[in-house]
Amino acid sequence: xxxxxxRHCRFFHRLLTRRALIYTEMIxxxxxxxxxxxxxxxxxxxxxxxxxxxxxxxxxxxxxxxVIAADMGYDEINLNVGCPSDRVxxxxxxxxxxxxxxxxxxxxxxxxxxxxxPVTVKCRIGIDDQDPEEALDALTRAARQAGVDALVVxxxxxxxxxxxxxxxxxxxxxxxxxxxxxxxxxxxxAIVVNGGIIDLDQAAVHLARVDGVMMGRAAYQEPxxxxxxxxxxxxxxxxxxxPKAAAEALVPYVExxxxxxxxxxxxxxxxxxxxxxxxxxxxxxxxLATEAVKPGAGADVFRAAVDLVxxxxxxTVQTAAA
Ligand SMILES: Cc1cc2nc3c(=O)[nH]c(=O)nc-3n(C[C@H](O)[C@H](O)[C@H](O)COP(=O)(O)O)c2cc1C
Numbered sequence: 425x426x427x428x429x430x431r432h433c434r435f436f437h438r439l440l441t442r443r444a445l446i447y448t449e450m451i452x453x454x455x456x457x458x459x460x461x462x463x464x465x466x467x468x469x470x471x472x473x474x475x476x477x478x479x480x481x482x483x484x485x486x487x488x489x490x491v492i493a494a495d496m497g498y499d500e501i502n503l504n505v506g507c508p509s510d511r512v513x514x515x516x517x518x519x520x521x522x523x524x525x526x527x528x529x530x531x532x533x534x535x536x537x538x539x540x541x542p543v544t545v546k547c548r549i550g551i552d553d554q555d556p557e558e559a560l561d562a563l564t565r566a567a568r569q570a571g572v573d574a575l576v577v578x579x580x581x582x583x584x585x586x587x588x589x590x591x592x593x594x595x596x597x598x599x600x601x602x603x604x605x606x607x608x609x610x611x612x613x614a615i616v617v618n619g620g621i622i623d624l625d626q627a628a629v630h631l632a633r634v635d636g637v638m639m640g641r642a643a644y645q646e647p648x649x650x651x652x653x654x655x656x657x658x659x660x661x662x663x664x665x666x667p668k669a670a671a672e673a674l675v676p677y678v679e680x681x682x683x684x685x686x687x688x689x690x691x692x693x694x695x696x697x698x699x700x701x702x703x704x705x706x707x708x709x710x711x712l713a714t715e716a717v718k719p720g721a722g723a724d725v726f727r728a729a730v731d732l733v734x735x736x737x738x739x740t741v742q743t744a745a746a
Contacts, residue, residue: 453480483534529566704733
């Protein structure tokens, strides 16, 4: 998610779940090929498994980017066919590619031809006045023929004409049934549903019908939910017993990054929602809001903020926040 899932966010989220697949922000092919690649694409080995999301529609450029990503060690390449912003439309990629399934197929085929990584597509169920049955079928057919490894479907249309990107995340109604029908029609293709999924109970309901669930805003705004992912969805041990333990585990990373010149706030802004329902959560947020933004703020500011919250195990947090 643009401006949200940068490398600091991803490192932090990986402290909360070993098993969930984590995605980068969308990075355009132009930025990969001509931008500050080290800054835009760097990731910590601890982030694995991590997928790079690309924005673009030129098959040759996308293939170049896929090779670069594979060389850097990314685990998956995901093509954005869902972003509705004007900038993206001008570049003729993102959600407007829903109207060009053959081109999406060419993009996927070009990437698949150059890398062994899984190549996936994140799309909508349609755009504007497209019929979601036909539009999603056409896109899926083209992507499948090109060898796509999975589709992540944001289960609502994007209205390119008239709605802002923000409105496009909430206003067009969700249609999970359309995604379930897609899965029923393509039982051997991995289908992941996205959009409006706010907790792991809802995720489990979807997982009875599709292969995966992608959580966006809920994962970012309420990261404490991720602490239960490994145990609830994967039957594995939780990475940390409590949000506080996870925050403490972030301290060495904070120290390392500050030593490299990163500002404290660039990391702690992603952590603000970690303590929902935990006594001391408000003091934690307030301390970071006032102190972490100050020039030269050090790791001690983060440590002091963490000291303000009670160590409450993840299970109790789930119950308290429910
Ligand atoms: C701040 C923000 C940035 C986003 N950036 C991207 C992006 O770069 N690529 C993408 O595929 N979706 C992006 N999205 C959309 C989300 O991935 C997701 O599809 C959408 O928010 C619906 O899922 P949710 O209800 O779980 O959040 C973004 C959403 C938000 C709120």
